[in-house]
Amino acid sequence: MNMRHTELTDELQQSASLFAAGAMTASERQEYQRHLEEDGCAVCREEVNELQSAISLLAYTLPSATPSPDVKTRVLAEARKSLPQPAAKRPSAFGWPLWAAASLATISMGATFYLVRVNTELERQKAELNDRIAQLEIRLVQQQNSIAMLTSAGVRVVDLAGQGPNAQASARIFWDQQRRRWLFYVHGLPAVPADKSYQLWFVPAAGNPSSASVFNTDANGSAVIEITVPDAITSLKAAAVTTEPAGGLPQPSGAFALLGAM
Amino acid sequence: MTIAISGDDRAEQDDIDLILRMASKDATALDVLYRRYHRLAFALVFRIVGNREDAEEVLADVFLQAWQQASRYDPVRGKPVTWLLTIARTRAIDRLRSSSRQQARTAGFEEKRENKPSGSEHDPLFVIETQSVVREALQTLPEQQRIAVEMAYFGGMSHTEIAAALDQPLGTIKDRIRSGIMHLRKRLRTYL
Numbered sequence: 001m002n003m004r005h006t007e008l009t010d011e012l013q014q015s016a017s018l019f020a021a022g023a024m025t026a027s028e029r030q031e032y033q034r035h036l037e038e039d040g041c042a043v044c045r046e047e048v049n050e051l052q053s054a055i056s057l058l059a060y061t062l063p064s065a066t067p068s069p070d071v072k073t074r075v076l077a078e079a080r081k082s083l084p085q086p087a088a089k090r091p092s093a094f095g096w097p098l099w100a101a102a103s104l105a106t107i108s109m110g111a112t113f114y115l116v117r118v119n120t121e122l123e124r125q126k127a128e129l130n131d132r133i134a135q136l137e138i139r140l141v142q143q144q145n146s147i148a149m150l151t152s153a154g155v156r157v158v159d160l161a162g163q164g165p166n167a168q169a170s171a172r173i174f175w176d177q178q179r180r181r182w183l184f185y186v187h188g189l190p191a192v193p194a195d196k197s198y199q200l201w202f203v204p205a206a207g208n209p210s211s212a213s214v215f216n217t218d219a220n221g222s223a224v225i226e227i228t229v230p231d232a233i234t235s236l237k238a239a240a241v242t243t244e245p246a247g248g249l250p251q252p253s254g255a256f257a258l259l260g261a262m
Numbered sequence: 263m264t265i266a267i268s269g270d271d272r273a274e275q276d277d278i279d280l281i282l283r284m285a286s287k288d289a290t291a292l293d294v295l296y297r298r299y300h301r302l303a304f305a306l307v308f309r310i311v312g313n314r315e316d317a318e319e320v321l322a323d324v325f326l327q328a329w330q331q332a333s334r335y336d337p338v339r340g341k342p343v344t345w346l347l348t349i350a351r352t353r354a355i356d357r358l359r360s361s362s363r364q365q366a367r368t369a370g371f372e373e374k375r376e377n378k379p380s381g382s383e384h385d386p387l388f389v390i391e392t393q394s395v396v397r398e399a400l401q402t403l404p405e406q407q408r409i410a411v412e413m414a415y416f417g418g419m420s421h422t423e424i425a426a427a428l429d430q431p432l433g434t435i436k437d438r439i440r441s442g443i444m445h446l447r448k449r450l451r452t453y454l
Contacts, residue, residue: 013440013444014436014440017436017439017440017443017444018414018421018436018439018440020443021411021414021415021439021442021443022351022355022414022415022418023410023414023419023420023421023424023435023436023439024420024421025420025421025422026420028420045339049338049339049340050447050454051443051447052340052344052348053340053341053344053453053454054443054446054447054450054454055411055415055443055446056343056344056347056348056351057396057399057446057450057453058396058400058411058412058415058416058446059302059303059305059306059347059350060302060393060396060397061393061396061397061400062305062306062308062309063305064301064305065301065304065305065308065317066301066304067300067301067304067314067317067318067321068318070318071300071318071321071322072293072296072297072300074322075292075296075322075325075326075329076289076292076293076296078322078326079289079292079326079329080289082329082330083287083289084287120290123288123290124290124293127290127291127293127294130276130294131294131297131298134273134276134298181394226393226394228394228397228398228401230401
């Protein structure tokens with residue numbers, strides 16, 4: 001491959017797919033990268049860009065995970081360390097008395113320091129407010145979606161009761177049968193430690209349960225999950241939550257935490 | 263948080279502005295970018311490297327690389343979130359290969375595909391609707407295509423490695439990966 005292509009062929013699309021998926025061998029990847037960078041092939045570049053955008057969306061299907069706050073501290077500290085340090089002050093080249101120059105420098109530095117602090121604080125506040133606005137916009141979309149679902153026709157409500165030591169817990173499923181979605185709310189269910197997970201199950205009228213979701217509750221014992229009911233799930237007799245090893249299992253093995261009949 | 267993927271052009275422009283500020287060495291922009299995408303990037307890195315300690319080290323490297331290479335970001339080549347996730351995947355695959363855990367990760371694919379992704383139960387900031395759309399698109403993929411795409415993207419395996427692991431002809435695996443990605447692109451076009 002040593003040219004700029006003029007149109008996208010099946011073969012070129014194949015190569016772009018393999019590159020975007022990260023499925024090329026090391027030597028193929030190196031050669032293809034060279035083609036993109038050195039040949040400057042716009043046809044292949046455009047296809048790769050779009051396919052990379054598509055496949056990167058797979059990250060959104062992954063269970064959410066939160067890193068330690070230490071990571072952010074380290075990132076910001078390293079980043080700030082890499083910033084160029086202010087140059088050292090040179091002696092004044094003018095014939096001003098030393099005390100005048102020193103005073104002026106002190107005042108100037110003080111004012112600069114004050115302005116930098118004010119500016120930094122304003123930047124920080126602006127960043128926080130932008131972040132907060134973005135969070136609220138997302139929450140608004142989520143809540144609008146939830147309201148739309150809860151108020152749509154054909155939504156069935158299924159209550160789940162706490163079992164055993166979790167008798168105080170409760171949950172409710174809003175089942176949008178038309179769109180095949182569950183909106184699952186749980187309250188009063190204490191969070192499990194890191195080596196365990198809660199797992200929600202579709203319990204069919206016949207056959208083995210299948211996993212609906214793996215989750216944990218927050219510090220208040222609450223969780224909200226939206227679940228797509230697979231087409232293969234046709235007749236359900238119950239929904240159940242069990243306690244399982246972290247990440248869940250293909251079939252339930254632990255004690256029931258919540259159970260509700262359909 | 264998933265800002266740019268919402269389809270909101272203003273939010274995407276906001277992300278681009280952050281990268282531009284990072285290129286001019288404004289650390290507050292890095293702070294915002296981190297808060298906005300660290301969970302998403304961490305989920306990807308964690309999925310690939312398989313343990314929290316390595317994933318946290320890789321995550322730090324990802325954001326530091328973004329900080330150092332912000333001036334090289336080109337909006338024509340994709341959204342900032344795609345750029346960041348591409349860095350994250352590349353770093354994570356490098357770590358996976360260097361730690362020689364690929365064999366163990368490969369062995370888990372059959373089981374992993376049985377456990378559907380659980381979404382954002384720990385993180386109310388994730389856009390549930392977007393997750394659902396992407397998840398649905400993935401679920402509509404023929405199983406064999408989905409496995410091939412996931413083995414490549416999450417497992418860091420080349421087509422030859424996947425073909426050997428699944429005992430399938432190389433051409434079949436290439437076709438499955440291509441068809442799988444084309445399907446995702448078609449279903450998710452409005453998010454690209």
